Amino acid sequence: MLLAGCTLGKAEALSTAGTLDFANPLAIPPLAESTVSSDGARVFRLTAEAGSSNFHPAGPTPTWGYNGSFLGPTLRARRGEKVRIAVKNTLPDPTTVHWHGMQVPARYDGGAHQVIAPGAEWNPEWTIDQPAATLWYHPHVHGSSEEQMTRGLSGMFILDEDSPTRGLPSEYGVDDIPLILQDRIIANDGSFKLTSNTTAGLLGETMLVNGTVNPYLNVRTEAVRLRILNAATARVFNIGFSDNRMFTVVGTDGGLLPAPVPVEGLVLSPGERAEVVVRFKAGERPVLQSLPQELGMSGDLNIEAGGNDSLDLLQFRATAKLAAAPTMPAGLAAPASFDLEDPARTRVFVLKDMYINGKLMDMSRIDETVDAGAVEIWRVSNTDNLAHNFHVHGAQFRILDFDGVDPQPEFAGWKDTVFLPVRATARLAIKFGPYSDPVMPYMFHCHFIRHADMGMMGQYTTV
Ligand code: C2O
Ligand code: CU
Secondary structure (H helix, E strand, O other): OOOOOOOOOOOOOOEOOOOOOOOEEOOOOOEOOEEEOOOOOEEEEEEEEEEEEOOOOOOOEEEEEEOOOOEOOEEEEEOOOEEEEEEEEOOOOOEOOEEEOOOOOHHHOOOOOOOEOOOOEEOOEEEOOOOOEEEEEEOOOOOOHHHHHHHOOOEEEEEEOOOOOOOOOOOEOOOEEEEEEEEEOEOOOOOEOOOOOOOOOOOOOEEEEOOEOOEEEEEEEOEEEEEEEEOOOOOOEEEEEOOOOOEEEEEEOOEEEEEEEEEOOEEEOOOOEEEEEEEOOOOOOOEEEEOOOOOOOOHHHHHHOOOOOEEEEEEEEEEEEEEOOOOOOOOOOOOOOOOOOOOOOEEEEEEEOOEEOOEOOOOOOOOEEEOOOOEEEEEEEEOOOOOEEEEEOOEEEEEEEEOOEOOOHHHOOOEOEEEEOOOOEEEEEEEEOOOOOOOOOEEEEOOOHHHHHOOOEEEEEEO
């Protein structure tokens, strides 16, 4: 196995539950400003820049961000709109910006090939044509994504429909709240540890939500929508509440579910998103946590992905009077379904050590060629002794089954990233995008970012 530089020593389960003081108001990433160009495109500007942030009494942390020193603004656009993004790199290193979950031509995808040199600018543009969803953006430089994301480069990208689904809280920053979850190791001088400390990747003991440590959020409405993004590079979160209250999953990676699904917990591996609605009573202060989970891994391997940890993430403070919430609609969106040809073209991917089908990423090799617009079945197996996941660029999929069993209803909607615990197999029905380009590839990879950096990635073209 390629585990150079990793520790495989015994880790203790980490617990911050009940120890935080929730002293800091949760930061809400600002909505990005935009202008409309003469050709009707909505134009956003993102500048990748170096700065410093205050996370630790020891002193400021050198960080990177977009249009600021940590994370980036929330981009927001509507289905049918043409968007153009002027990305400027003022960092000392080359970077890329990948639009995770977006259907975009491969040359604008921001994967490993669209490198923006220091001082250079990149101007991708495309027309949004996919359902309302919570997507995100982050760097994808082959071999240094873990480091660049850890420094702070990531942001949310929200897509809207012309006629939004009624009955869901939808006032950004008020009752519709982005939650970007990350973990860090902060050294005594305030600096971030930038490289992995476990086989899974970098697992930190300091939790950041939207870049805030020990955060609280004032709640003024009976119902709040949370757009939760696991932007950690390695940690698997099992989202739940300190009082075990139920909450309702309304959307996953690529859009809203057909119907709301009440749950008590929800596992999100790196790169995955969920939209959930939580109901509050006046005056209460429940805490959003990551709870120990059964990842189907034995002892130490579970700890390796943070699975035995019990972590406080965010305290909600419901005010004495709460505004009434709209009634949750019984139906939300059209189901994630499409016709599969019989028999559908099936491809098999085996994740083992840091390889996919026995190969490491080679930027000059195209691993798969797919027909533009096709629907295929991809059967992805983790035959390893540690957890992985699988993300496909330029497409959304639905999970046909996990180890032959139908997915739970909260995982039956649009997805672009699927969690694969030890020895799990998922069959995915993937609808590929309409853009064809015989030369420029999209990537597929494990989204435990250290694994991707080490080469657990492949490339496909659509023709
Ligand atoms: Cu979010 Cu190829 O990644
Ligand atoms: Cu992996």
